[in-house]
Amino acid sequence: MKPSDTLRQDISFVTSNDGTRIACASMGRGPTIVRAARWLTHVSRDPESPVWRHWLAELSSYGHLVRYDLRGCGLSSRDVPEISFEAWLADLEAVTSKLEEPFTLLGMSQGAALSIAYTFRHPERVKRLILFGGYAKGLLSRGQSDRTQIEAATLTNLMRLGWGQDNTAFNQVFTNLFIPDGTQVQHDWWRSLERETASAEVAARTMDVLHKIDVSCIAAELNVPTLVLHARGDRRIPFEQGRALAMTIPGAEFVPLNSNNHVLLETEPAWSVFCSALSGFLGDGIPLAGADAGITTAEREVLVLVAKGLSNPDIAAQLGKSEKTVRNQVSSLLEKTGLSTRSELIVRTLSGPMGQTP
Template sequence: MTSAESAPPAPARVWRWEGFVLDTGRYELRSGDAVIKVEPQVFDVLTQLISNHERFVSKEELFDSVWGGRFVGEAALTSRIKAARRALGDDGESQRYIRTVRGRGYQFVGTLEPEADDTAAAPEPEPEPEPPRQHIAFCRAADNVRLAYAVVGDGPPLVRAANWMTHLGYDIESPVWRHWVRDMSLRHKFIRYDERGCGLSDWDAAGATFEDWVTDLETVVEALGLERFPLLGVSQGGAVAVAYAARHPERVTRLVLNGAYARGRAVRAQTDDEKRAAALDLDLARVGWGRDDPAFRQVFAAQFLPDGTRADWDAFDQLQRRTTSPENAVRFLEEFGRIDVRDEAGQVRCPTLILHSRDDHRVPMRYGEELAALIPDSRLVALSSNNHLLTGDEPAWRVFCTEVEAFLAEPD
């Protein structure tokens, strides 16, 4: 552990200059009332420069404070400085706010306003509510693989088809998934389960094919004695949900898909660049998943949560390590790439709501549009987000919840 990692967190601060606000308590850069989206490392670079505005900050200090002493090339720092300047309407020529000290480092040269008491303007965030109470149970798939499932909340059932990187015991407190469990269980008996190879389900399952995943959903539904219910599918779980709905039209009343796709990356890769990107996914999982250095896993964080805060990225890193093994991660990614439910999508007979982030980096919007074109009775809602997995504090999440509840409340 480096000294930067072991030091206690600095107290929250708010700095103001020429209409800009840098608020470390909220992890926000604002211009007036508008939040300026910047990557976590860009925010951290700005914080270091502004908190030491009375002097220049050396490159070595920035490497230590922002990257924790890990080796990164100078190009990484240069790109973050460029992004910080762009966020402030600055550039390398005018250097209105960030001055380059040639060969040494950088200095913030904006005129800061005197610090004020921000207690009234930015009250302490309310403590997180207690995680919802859940009942966890187990059942056995046809090949004797143990599957863990959980039930949270009261009301009519809502089943979520499993997707990877879940852990029933951890999701209710993880920033990545807790808002899903909390909000989906407000009006429903929310039922979810860990995919084979993940979380509390058996990690050493011999089979991990798409057909196994569909069969596992069938197993959980039978274990709970469910007859008719709406089905939710997220990311690759969307393809599982599509296949199940096509095969069991008598059971699925409504289908909700988020960040889903009909074709996996290997199937839809047409150009050499797309094929290389699909192969790189596997290489990153093989090389980096089990390492202590989070740099490899943060590539996935940048794809799934490009607009997430540094805390979101750290939570995603923890989720990856807790939920499955490096070996399983590679198996899953290989199988995800081979998914193709285009034929089954055309056989879905229930009303379907498809929600997709407009600027999804992991699964581009056009693949949500493809699903909407394939499923007969479907409606597509574009969400104003860059994230593949919606975070609990972005506006798109509230839109998602509102759309889902209105859709599920419609008469059959």
């Protein structure tokens, strides 16, 4: 990937209540979307990642995207005295402490449970809740059978032995839990991220906490518009956990996705379904192109900024692209939508999803 294609972002740090420094990244403009911390992120590397870049492009097209690295991971403090669910919650509170308006909170994987706990504690701060590939109960909280205890202990012990190492059985199994349908390039990126984002000991301590999560009781008490999405073939978190989560939260909308991946990849059909559900749920954001229009994620980034009235030079500066690239993408948008002018493109985007008659 060329450097000019990397999404632009600002990185800063906040201090949690125990002195831990948490690395935060922000991109985009408009209503705020906060992505609660999940595992295997590195805010400085994600914008160029073949696994995460399309997520960032999609989410930041709706507004101001704020995300951060888990304590002990990425650019956040590595040598941390405490790794616990309460500590993670305190970190999220520190990240959001300066946000003045209610925001959309996105929780992926264990970030879903964290988002639920935050919303329960601060209902006035969360405008909407999006939960993807999440669960209310960790592995050991779902039952104390011999099988689950052995599975939990085995995974944690294997982490201490194989985390971040090349050509290990653990490395291959762990990567396949998250992106089994990924390309070799994506698998290699995932493995390199293990080495760069956390030590084996931090990974094992983090996994121990994940196994014991249980927010099922407070999930039933939430009163906020909620969208739950889960891949049917998710190998990391069983589909049944996502469905149970949607059934527990009052009024939650549930969208099953036909994928085997815990992290959706841009090339799979489920990604377009996810984008469509996101567009419908966020409502007051700009309606974006559906899969039928054949518009790419990169073009969608440009489209949302065109609709906001930005010029090609301004769009190029914000997205870190050349003006020629932006000009070509605007031309492609006009061709794909059958429109003739930039003004028509803006009107169609604001009036309804692209590819449909307004």
